[in-house]
Amino acid sequence: MFILQYYLLCVLIVESSTKESPLRIIGGSDAQEGQYPFVIRLESQIKRSGNSTYHKHLCSGTALSSTWVLTAGHCASVVLKYRLKMVVRYGRVEHPPDYEDTFSKVLLTIIHPLYSYKFEELHITPNKNDMALLKTTPMKVKRFCKLSSVDFFSLYGYEAVLAGYGITTTKLPDGTILTNSSLNLLKPLQILKVLMYKCGQNFLRPGFCLAPKCGRKMTSCPGDSGSPLIHPSGVVGVLSLAELTTDCLYPTINSRVSLVGVVLPISPYIEWILSHVTA
Template structure:
């Protein structure tokens, strides 16, 4: 991943039964990315596209309802055919209990501008063609409370199958990396991200060691709530063009708590 580069609940988003993995993640203070415990982030999805008869991982995603996956807008191209893998740990092998779901429709936020990632609104929802059966391997993420803001230095985990370092290899096993939240006041300073970062984003990392990287896009920033449940506060959006792990250039995420009402509107349409 990583050596770079919600509580609004409504009809289909249950207040119970989210954010509590059957196989709790092995959360450590390891510096740098590490292999996750298998199936310990059971809402993690792999968004894949078809090319020449094969499927290729392109982005992460988060299962937020039995037929809805949340990802980043910049992961979506109208010219590609997609599928969503759920219940996966190792992308290189067949795993019992995992499923490949077909999208029925994909909704990109109307304010997303692919020519200006720094404008924000890097969020998309994928409606699956059928409801998936939840299991120990496939569970729903919790969304944070509307407009909730993470405190500086909150410990969160970014997860995904992105590159292990700038221009590095893509791992088969799901990776996790500990990132500390950087508050907006700091992240928007000159020498950090400046005016590039917006209030509807979350910054995390920036230590020059651990970050998201290419292929992690669209995946979750997982933060544990006081009641022990995991909430997905961020969607991997962008990092520094200088490299995945650039000092004072934290990974930048779409702030999910700014989009609760949009998610609700789309999912209940």
């Protein structure tokens, strides 16, 4: 049974001498520049001695408008619990924290009132309503997402795109493969094509699962939580459970996964989202 993990990003570097091509999100590819400009990353801003700051990647999210972001409830919950200073990055990953038109401050955090979760290693109880909204200072995003109201039960068997900024890999000139957050590796948005299906276990309520296409080796990873699941009708879900297995931590190991991640559907929450975003 796979160990699922949706808490904060594990910051680590794994080096391998293998010459196998580097994997992405894991198993996806780099998004083209400007392909999904509404996919943003959530970062904690940490002060160093003096006035300088540095950022650590937390989760991914979706820009609904110039001042509202949709993400997973557990991402926002951890920020509140540990009183982290959270910012939204929507510009290029190599830009420093003081770069204009790249970062926005989070002014308000709204977690779904019926949100609940419990996570213990090797034991997962069903998580509920894993969704949150963040109000921000204006984001200069070129295009905002369209939410889909299509009933998620009708989406089983269809293809979608998962886009996120979590753990990924890069290959150095000497063949060494490094595994770390896309922020630390200066990697762009990672995307992968998946198939939607009904979960065999109640990891999330409500929720549905994602499978890799054509038996390919791919999975979401820590830091991809809050990522949008994109369908031709619009964004149909928010990634709640990403997988923490050897495929994320040691992506050169020859193994395959049947579960890419577990997603909270958008359709049951349209009214709740609009009640805040349009207020």
